[in-house]
Amino acid sequence: MAYLPNGADERRQMLEAIGAASVEELFATVPERLRHPQLTLPEPLAEQDLVTELERLAGRTHPLGSLDSFLGAGVYRRYVPAIVRAAIARPEFYTAYTPYQAEASQGTLQTIFEFQSMICELTGMDVANASLYDGATAAAEGVMMAVAQTGRRRVVAAADLHPETLAVIRTYGRGRGVEVATTDDVSTSIGAGDACAVVALPGFLGTVEELAPVAQAARAVGAISICSADPIACALVAPPGDLGFDITVGDGQPLGVPPSFGGPHVGFMAVRQELMRRMPGRLVGLTHDRHGRRAYALTLQAREQHIRRERATSNICTNHALTALAATVYMARMGGAGMRRVAEISVQRAHALAGRLSALDGFELAEPARPYLWEFALLVPGDADDFARAMRRQGIVAGLPLGRFDPDRREQLLVCCTETSTPASLDRYVEAASRFAGPVEVNR
Amino acid sequence: MSEVAEPGMEMSRVPAPEWAGEEPLVFELGGDLERGPREVRTGVADRPLAELLPGVALRATPAPIPAVPEPVLARHLGRLARRNHNLHQGIYPLGSCTMKYNPAVDEELARLAGFADIHPYQDAGDVQGALELMWELERLLCEITGMTRISLQPAAGAHGEWTGLRMIQAYHAARGDTQRTRVLIPDSAHGTNPASAALAGLEVVTIRSNPDGTVDVADVARHLDRRAAAIMMTNPNTLGVFEKDILEIAGMAHEAGALLYYDGANLNALVGLARPGDMGFDVVHLNLHKTFSTPHGGGGPGSGPVGVAEALTPFLPTPTVARDGDRFRLDHDHPQSIGKVRSYYGNFGMLVRAYAYIRAYGSSISAVAENAVLNARYLQSRLGGTFPMAVTSDSMHEFVATTKGGRVVGLRALDVAKRLLDYGVYAPTAYFPTTVPEALMFEPTETESKRSLDLLAEVCAAIVAEAERDLDHVRGAPYLTPVSRVDEVEAARRPVLRWRRAE
Structure with a gap:
């Protein structure tokens, strides 16, 4: 069988040790009428046939290349240095789990710490998290942070936000009774009842506006300013941190991640120091081991779902560590x-x-x-x-x-x-x- | 940076190899801040940026990230890779996480240009194969779960939970049933369940468990009133025990007008053998990175498709994939949809891997569940003399042991977890479920050999025996990992979350 190591002999020995007569006996707690439904599934495939079938499907697309x-x-289809693929293809990285046991996960932990550090340098912000799903959900999480921080429920978003981002912000907001208004001029539209201003760098049509006034206008009314930024744009133009934004979010796909029909990509979020404890998702911190050597660990977990349950800052558990690793290697190489x-x-x-x-x-x-x-x-x-x-x-x-x-x-x-x-x-x-x-x- | 040992240098001055000590950060590896690697020529008549971008503030200097030379970066990554436990090195018996082997061929297939190098906004005519794969995967997952339709859009399990709850809210709202604002969640549930409910704007009601680990039916009945939107259940539950009263609970819930939500985290115990849909569940999320073997990647990307029964199909996230004859297209026409839950159509690269995995097993997929349960029950029987078990009832693909009440007073789950690392074994999930003190939750999965399970059992027995002789030594573990016990208190007390250049 495809990926099962034990043969009939081993299985018999194991059943004997358990004291069961058959594997079926191990499922005795499942009501009999639920067991063994008639499923219509195709024949199992040998690896070679599997490759043929998947190559047939892949052959029915026209790749950008x-x-x-x-x-x-x-x-974006950007050139990805070969070292990026070489890194994420290593089983030491792609088969590892979320680094709960720090001592056996220093590789993943340090690369995340490097990711957080480089995202801070690129965006000009104080603190970044270990990644989020994509740019759109990162923006929605930013909006939820602003709602929690201000206790207000209205969002003023630039009309030239990416349509996918705007759609996801609306879906997230609807559950919490958050209203989303769009406008061509965020800085004059934002008012004292608003939780946040959300703008894009660049806008969906590729254009760059003067954004510093948005951050100032938001601050003046006690609202949070959020910039959804392209990371490559942040390498060229003055980044959101320099423009005075409280939260920068974005999609890290241009940093060494293939288009892949829209996913997996990687969301990032970076904030001002004061908002650190409101951030969703994993955070890796620098600390020491018993011998005083530098070591890394997941930290500030009291924000997270597995500790705080319904009072967590978000429900996020898995982030996008492997695509964040691709972005880390890309940034370090470039x-x-x-x-x-x-x-x-x-x-x-x-x-x-x-x-x-x-x-x-x-x-x-x-x-x-x-x-x-x-x-x-x-x-x-x-x-x-x-x-x-x-x-x-x-x-x-x-x-x-x-x-x-x-x-x-x-x-x-x-x-x-x-x-x-x-x-x-x-x-x-x-x-x-x-x-x-x-x-x-x-x-x- | 390490020094180079010179001839005649005293041995004490020879630095340890880099992999044995501290690994420098990319910022400390040198590399240039001014130029970066050689780039292609623009090939057009360059014009000054100030002319092309009038009024746009540019960075005065590049972002201070060094361009690390490739040979230096390669070794940095190589040394970091050695500092990770991983599935190619040893067992990963993390309960509730289903750390099964990830087939090598799936990695190759996901990288085919026909899958990796396609754009979400290409015309449907250019991406027929991708749409066909998504359509086929949806059919296969519907068959396996017994649901009517499935959205492949959610990016992870927790994301799927929240998506499913949003659909449940939309379902009640469409019926004018607006007072259903509560979700019933067992005390043993994953933390994501209550967190997802809160993110959806729902109120959480915690349901008690019986001593055998199953849900207390009487407590469910008590809370099934007109305010109950749904019950979220994991089956088998987080103790690995099948909820024997599931059909009764489903009947009660539906009678009371509430829906039943299935957290698919533990589907590996049942895949191909029993279907959530047949148990009466209305909404099901799956973790493709658990049951369907897409790699965990050090913490994602995952994929959390969510399936629904017929009555909830109008509320699925948009778009879905539709088939017209032999043509496939994205269908955006869902006026009652909860909207988009992420950009584009989901973690497509993960969908390719899961599709390949399911096709490899095909109609024999119940062998996954059979071997997963057999392996777990065998390991449990081997560990019976080493640790007390949390519940007496039969568990399935995972089980919860505890160090409390065991042979060594004062031996904690954390100590066992850390000492295991010295043996090249990753620790089981510790301190979860929270209803069990000093919990150690083991889930070996079907891809472990008997030999590997025997080894794990022997290592656990050796650790307990060692603790009987010298508890302090066990408490000092680990000793053989790249770093010794990490000070997590310091990390939280004085958070240092980024590297900063010395002023």
């Missing part, structure tokens, strides 16, 4: 400077592509007045879905048609460049798009 992809919108360089390359290429596309007749930037990093909303001739489909026939994933999220943006496409968008693929994009250029009515 086989296309010229300009899709981003929260999930360094702050390497990540900034990756951001710069992405900015240069995106702006070059945007310039060439908006020079084509019928194409223009949808938000020409707003500065953007490596993503931009592009107005195309006609319906963006039609355009994207036509481009796809040329092997190009031209971007994300925005009509899916906003009916007013049916003619817009969110286009993304990273360091994996080669100059040759930029040329092919422009070449293919130029066939749609010209007066719109001709192409319809």
